[in-house]
Amino acid sequence: MTTLAAIALALSAASSAPASSDAAPPPRCDLAAGPPTRAQRDAASLAWRYFERNYQPGTGLVSSVDGYPATTMWDLGSTVFATLSARALDLIQPEEFERRISTLLRTLATMPLFEDELPNKSYDAASGAMTDYANRPAPRGLGFSALDVARLVSSLHALTCLHPEHLAEVERVLRRWRTCNLVGDGQLYGASRDASGAVEHHQEGRLGYEQYGARSLALLGFSLDDIQRFDHLAVEEPVEGIPIARDRRDPARFGARTPVLVEPWALHAIEFGLAGVGATQLRRIYDVQRRRWELTGIPTAVSEDHVDTAPWFVYDAIVEGGVAWRTITPEGQEVPALRSLSTKGAFLLATLYPDDPYSRVLLDAIADARDPERGWYAGVYERGGLNRSLNANTNGVILEAVLYQLLGPLHGTCASCGVRWPPGLAAGDSSGRCVSAVGRAATGAPPVASTVEGGGLVTKHELQPSSSLHLGGSLFSSYRQVDGPAAGAVAQWTPFSYFFLRLGGAVTPLWQGGATRALWGFGYDDWHDNTFSIQVNNWGPIQPYASDVGPRGAQLDLSYKVPRLCAGPVCLSTMAFATVPYVGGPYVGARGYLRFWERWFVFGGMGWVIPNVFPGPAGTPRWRPMFGVGEWDWRPGSIFFQYYNWGPDRSWRNGVFSVGMNWSY
Structure with missing residues (x-):
């Protein structure tokens, strides 16, 4: 045999x-x-x-x-x-x-x-x-x-x-x-x-x-x-x-x-x-x-x-x-x-x-x-x-x-x-959290840095592009001294790559500009390091006089993401930016996020207003500080809470406290 x-x-x-x-x-x-x-x-x-x-x-x-x-x-x-x-x-x-x-x-x-x-x-x-x-x-x-x-x-x-x-x-x-x-x-x-x-x-x-x-x-x-x-x-x-x-x-x-x-x-x-x-x-x-x-x-x-x-x-x-x-x-x-x-x-x-x-x-x-x-x-x-x-x-x-x-x-x-893989491997990173590129595109998560076979040879497993229908957003409630309390929702559609269209609205019963506000935006926002983003956004006015839901209430944002620096679960991600609002700008500067275990962050930055371009209200400062702190989790069903102050000065009246929940389809 x-x-x-x-x-x-x-x-x-x-x-x-x-x-x-x-x-x-x-x-x-x-x-x-x-x-x-x-x-x-x-x-x-x-x-x-x-x-x-x-x-x-x-x-x-x-x-x-x-x-x-x-x-x-x-x-x-x-x-x-x-x-x-x-x-x-x-x-x-x-x-x-x-x-x-x-x-x-x-x-x-x-x-x-x-x-x-x-x-x-x-x-x-x-x-x-x-x-x-x-x-x-x-x-x-x-x-x-x-x-x-x-x-x-x-x-x-x-x-x-x-x-x-x-x-x-x-x-x-x-x-x-x-x-x-x-x-x-x-x-x-x-x-x-x-x-x-x-x-x-x-x-x-x-x-x-x-x-x-x-x-x-x-x-x-x-x-x-x-x-x-x-x-x-x-x-x-x-x-x-x-x-x-x-x-x-x-x-x-x-x-x-x-x-x-x-x-x-x-x-x-x-x-x-x-x-x-x-x-x-x-x-x-x-x-x-x-x-x-x-x-x-x-x-x-x-x-x-x-x-x-x-x-x-x-x-x-x-x-x-x-x-x-x-x-x-x-x-x-x-x-x-x-x-x-x-x-x-x-x-x-x-x-x-x-x-x-x-x-x-x-x-x-x-x-x-x-x-x-x-x-x-x-x-x-x-x-x-x-x-x-x-x-x-x-x-x-x-x-x-x-x-x-x-x-x-x-x-x-x-x-x-009796062998068990060690705890913490579930997400494949030291943070124990999961923030995927696909998930970011689908849920409209903000562009923050994360610590987050073949033969002959061809790839036999590279298949179809992802679906063009990525829809996500958030439900939220907020408070700002200028506007009073607000509640609303935002939906973001990502048709392909990192291009997006965002639409939403808020109820603002005490705002002197009206009981409702439209929120919208569009642009290209790639969250990877060494990438540029360009967006037009209207998140509602900071000052009462800028009450338009159209171009007068909007601003153009351009940014470049610098490679992140990480030490264990702590990462610093920074970006250079230029912002062009219809009033009170434009201004240029830098901002950064110090993130802990993906979810928790401290945010800070500074902008310099370029003079004699678009006039702002009397007393608009030349330097524009911005800062914030909070928790953010992109996953559908997750709860977030945060405080942001985007200026134009350090007054607490400009700050926004918000809490909400993310969703996606």
Whole structure:
């Protein structure tokens, strides 16, 4: 019997790795209690050769594709899982495991981040520098992928479960990341630069990938219950007579591909376990591919894969865009000649359903998809011949599947081993608060600074732009000596990027200018460091004579945000500004916010009135102080209270006390 035949027989006979977490035996920390079989070691040993050949000792990173020194966060997640498996199987000794993991974590803790927020989409594996997809230096970065980061988070969590001595190093990595920018409106978001270099945020994920990413990021404490549901935006469609759930969002309308394939569902099962709707869908994914083999004689296990020819990466789908058995590029171009039996897809299905005879068919079919010195190839083309792409994800997933055979769902080890991530990681930053770029755009939060995979190489998870309907605002009550008490509401619409239109009103029963006041504004307001903002606002008059709701009560504001300075939970954000009111200005100056744990702030600034431009009332001072203090939380349903005094002098009569609640849609 050949080694590969022995692997097939052993895997098809294995019974220690059920597909559903409901029936899984309790995972254990003591791997010595369940030694691997010879077949498991042989399959994993071949996969590990890829990581031996493509390891970069200076950074601890592993190239995504054999001989091409670039990597992504998705592939680094596969690398971490692969290293955990190699240690569990004694393919490497403890000293080498520690060296590889510590070097990798040190690189992750020091590598440059996109916008100083999150890992870039691509890095040079040898140097750890940000690159573009051609592995050319990209000092400003390309953007970030929520799904890629989520896979890395899942792997780091598994690392701390099995090797809690690395907990502090993992925490150091995660606390660098502005993980809040991965979520918004209960969805996953990535980011990229447009043609002008501006940052745009994109909703990421479709059925299968979306649930896997949400479940992984939930490890950090995010509440993503809606998109973790396996019926989220799903519709069933018969394929070969078997109902298959697919994402109902139309690719032609939204620009995002919706392939149903093995990888995200199987990864979810081996890392978290599957039950209920998820387990039913995974079983149907297995059954429909078996049915196709029964009808055509073609062994079928489709997934996303690198390929050894242009376009270098494809999705093989059971159904995509309402069409069965499609093979497409990330841009949606049909490439049926590149349809293949996926090596990792076959291993995943055989691991999850070891007792079904079709699992042996799959493993026999990919038995020759290997290079004895370099690892497992990506697959076998249905047209004939091997897909000779050698890559980290194929080999990493195979190693991860073997680790699952030893342990069951991998994250279950945390509970059985008594490991808990340290408090404060839920928000991914030291403040314990979450203020995302998407959340700011959606809720109309003020522009304050916050402390707040691919191959060949393409990004396979960058999907559609976020919805154009971002509506948010606040309900408030206030008091100012000049006006008396007031109560009202403001709504802000952000149609795209950081452009906004704001409308609202207030009831002012004691104001001598009238019992009501209109509030409005429009402009562009990017909250990032090193950005300009330009707005026209009318928040109502400070002096009684400036009672117009039209241009006479408005002012033009221009500002530039200086990079923030932070020390732990305390951050200072400053900006230079010029303000042009219709009366009493213009004036220029600087102002700053000293923020504590994101929510609490002390505000101060000074403006200098440029003389002889627009006349103000008699006695208008040349210097215009401004100051304030309070609490602000952007999240919908949160309560804020604050005091602001914008001048024109220090008199308490100009100050406004306010309390209110934020909302968003």
